[in-house]
Amino acid sequence: MKYKLLGRSGLKVSELCLGTMGFGTEAGWGADAATSFDIMDAYANAGGNFLDTANMYKLGTSEKIIGDYLSNQDRDYFVLATKYTLKDNTTNPNASGNNRKNMMRSVERSLKRLKTDFLDILYLHIWDDITPVDEVLRAMDDLIRQGKINYAAISDTPAWVVAKGNTLAExxxxxxxxxxxxxxxLLARTPERELIPMAKHFGITVTPWAPLAGGALTGKYLRGEKGRIKPESNRLNERSESITKVVVDIAEELGVSPGNVALQWTRQQGFSCIPIIGATKVDQFIDNLKTIDVTLSDDQLKRLDEASAIQLGFPGDFFKEEAVRNNSFGGFYDRVEKR
Structure with a gap:
């Protein structure tokens, strides 16, 4: 495993992140504690150090399992990320949301479940469209100054909010x-319209969740396997099947699994990207780790891009059409290296 810098920081994290939403057996699915330990062992033995969880994953069980595991490990080796926002009790109206009160309360509870004195990364989990972004960043900065978290991060939030937040913070x-x-x-490329260009501009690392689209891109639904995806999901329609078939074809050419191809595609898109890979089975996870040894050719990338292409809409398509097709900048645009 190689290491990359996370965003505009000096923090070194492994090139694949371990997602732990499946640690725990609540809701009738997931990995028990012993299996979760085995998965974390396999990850650490491969050089992985970047763990991702959240206060509400498996109603807090995910954090508890990680806390038990880290109690017998070198805590400083691991880069531990968790999230706050979602409701984790019914004691008060501020037990959810992005507000400062909930952040402080949630962090204290996460620290206890994780059996640690500090979090390496705290994500805002989901934008609530209520709390001012300056309240969020000031509160996170206070936690950093207190030594309870080391870095601030954000998830599932509109691009304009993140951009405003980082500009205010600067x-x-x-x-x-x-x-x-x-x-x-490959089945969810809409972030290419605003979120990814914004992340590139601010030097923010993108950590994609569901890079395998809930397993759809492994080809298991083409094989007739059943899963937890609802029948009406866009991961099971004609378009998703046609994209997955291209993934499977390229996997056969390379002699690797379709999951390796789908994961590697996210890593070769020209921006800082560390996909989050989750697993509830050790063999499944070990196969995902093989992604780091895969390289897609220009032709393979082109085939995947053509199969999964989306319309960027305005202004993305407008800029592309006017600047490139009509050469509106007198050839200057083509001579400038893009970010």
């Missing part, structure tokens, strides 16, 4: 968001 001397967690895969 102006005020607060810690900026270093990572952006969003859904991104």
């Amino acid at each position: 102006l005020m001397g607060w810690s900026q968001f270093v990572a952006l967690q969003i859904e991104y895969s």
Whole structure:
């Protein structure tokens, strides 16, 4: 495993992140504690150090399992990320949301479940469209100054909010968001319209969740396997099947699994990207780790891009058409290296 810098920071994280939403057996699915330990062992033995969880994953069980595991490990080796926002009790109306009160309360509870004195990364989990972004960043900066978290990050939030937040943070001397967690895969490319260009501009690392689209891109639904995806999901329609068939074809050419191809595609898109890979079975996870040894050719990338292409809409398509097709900048545009 190689290491990358997370955003505009000096924090070194492994090139694949371990997602732990499946640690725990609540809701009738997931990995028990013993299996979760085995998965974390396999990850650490491969050089992985970047763990991703949240206060509400498996009603807090995910954090508890990680806390038990880290109690017998070198805590400083691991880069531990968790999230706050979602409701984790019914004791008061501020037990959810992005507000400062909930952030402080949630962090204290996460620290206890994780059996640690500090979090390496705290994500805002989901934008609530209520709390001012300056309240969020000031509170995260206070936690950083207190030594309870090391870095601020954000997830599932509109691009304009993240951009406003990092601009305010730069102006005020607060810690900026270093990572952006969003859904991104061959079946979900809409972040290419605003979120990913914004992340590139601010030097934010993208950490995609569901890079395998809930397993759809492994080809298991083409094989007739059943899963937890609802029948009406866009991961099971004609378009998703046609994209997955291209993934499977390329996997056969390379002699690797379709999951390796789908994961590697996210890593070769020209921006800082560390996909989050989750698993509830050790063999499944070990196969995902093989992604780091895969390289897609230009032709293979082109085939995947053509199969999964989306319309960027305005202004993305407008800029592309006017500047490239009509050569509106007198050839200058083509001679400038893009970010």
